[in-house]
Amino acid sequence: MRLDKFLCESTELTRSESKRLLKAGSVTVEGIIVKNPACKVSDDSEILLDGAPLNRVGFRYIMLNKPVDTLCSTLSGTEAERYPSVIELLDVIKSDRLRIAGRLDADTTGLVLITDDGQWSHRITSPVKKCSKRYRVELAMPLDHSAIEPFAEGIQLHGEKKPTRPAQLEFISDQEVLLTIHEGKYHQVKRMFAALGNRVTALHREQIGAITLDPELEAGEWRYLTEEEINSI
Template sequence: MRLDKFICESTELTRSEAKRLLKTGSVSVDGSIVKSPAQKISVDSEVLVDGEPLSLVGFRYIMLNKPADTICTTLLGTRAEMYPSVIELLDVIKSDRLRIAGRLDVDTTGLVLITDDGQWSHRITSPGKECSKRYRVELASPLDQSAAEQFAQGIQLQGEKKLTRPAQLEFVSEQEVLLTIHEGKYHQVKRMFAALGNHVTALHREQIGDIKLDPELEAGEWRYLTDEEMKSV
């Protein structure tokens, strides 16, 4: 790989900015100052800028506790939106490469997974993978215990030809439940309860597959997934 490309891949610098940086003599490769942008380097080369090491940005796997009034979009600065993107909450370079694996509505809070690994993201979002998602749901009206069986059989959503896939409903109280679904239709959770004549007043995603939202993360905070969490998908 050319040295100027390596610098661009490791920082937010453009190709022209990387070339100007090289001219200053601030960049060394394996202990020697290099000013040529065309210098070839290997994966084992040690590249320093003012004594600080650079490394290529590999795949990243991020857990975010999404706050309300944020949107799950990567189109930063290109839409006239009232709300900021969840991507803007991340302090990382090359954020334009990141994609959201499983979006949430603007008023829905909780676990969002963000990555630049397309295949990993596909295993979460592809309908054929049936990746489970668990939500904590607060309702406007008390829910009858018989609803658990209705969810287990599938709910007929307005505008849909088929029932939803079987879902698991656990009661916390008459107006608070835990719901696990295995698909991701548009506004699905809200529409499922609307089909039973109820209304969702608060919705919080707690888990995707085997990945649970870290209770140490406050709303708006994030961290990288552990190897175990990443490999569970």
């Protein structure tokens, strides 16, 4: 890789800014000042900028505890003008590369996975992969245990040609349940309960696949995933 490209990959510098710093003698490779932007380097090279070591940004895998009134989006629009994106909660470079794997509504809280690895994200979001998502759901009205069966069989949503895939419903109380789904239709959880004549008053995602929201993370906090968590997807 060219040295000027390496500088751009490991910092927020533009190509022209990188070249100016190289010309000024601010960059060393293996202890030697290098001014040639076309100098070939590798990820194993010891590269310092003003004495600080640099590492090229690779794929990143992040778990975030989404707070209410934030968006799982990087797009502009009316809603984006009202609420900040969850990406703004991350103190990382090259944040514009990151994408949300499995979005939540502005009023929904809980586990959000963020990455710049497109293939890994696809394994979460693709309907073919049937990646499970578990939600804690609070309801406006009591729900009868007989609701377990229609969720397990699949619920026909308004405007959809086919019923939902079988989902698992667990009762915490008559107005609080855990629901595990294996797809990600638009507003799916809310629409499923609406189809049964009930209304979701609070929604919190606890788990995606085998990755469970870290209980140490307060709303708005994040951490990088462990190797085990990354490989579980």
